[in-house]
Amino acid sequence: MSATAKHITVKGKVQGVFFRKYTKQKATELGLKGWVKNTKEGSVEILAQGDANAVNALIEWCYQGSPKSSVEKVESCNAEADTNLTGFSVHYY
Known part of the structure; x- marks a missing residue:
């Protein structure tokens, strides 16, 4: 099992739509x-680490994303x- 960490930025209509809740x-x-x-620019920023496949x-x-x-x-x-x-x-x- 290989471990990895990624910084992810998601752009679009991603604020005010429960994106953070569903991401968690x-x-x-x-x-x-x-x-x-959330970022001030209107995107969502994520740090995810663990198994590379996950x-x-x-x-x-x-x-x-969220519904x-x-x-x-x-x-x-x-x-x-x-x-x-x-x-x-x-x-x-």
Whole structure:
């Protein structure tokens, strides 16, 4: 089982549509650690770490998002793992 960490940015209609709530549910279901938050620019930012297949599954899920979202673009890049993370949380401004 290979571990990985990714920084993910999701753009489109992703704020005010429970995107963070559904992201936390999916990440928890996949056994990932990390966080999700809105950005001031109107996108959603995610740090996801854990099993590489699970992280990739979350990235694929981001293209669908929450039921009321309309995702235009998903970007991801490698990130440095945060060994202090104990679960997956929603961050606020």
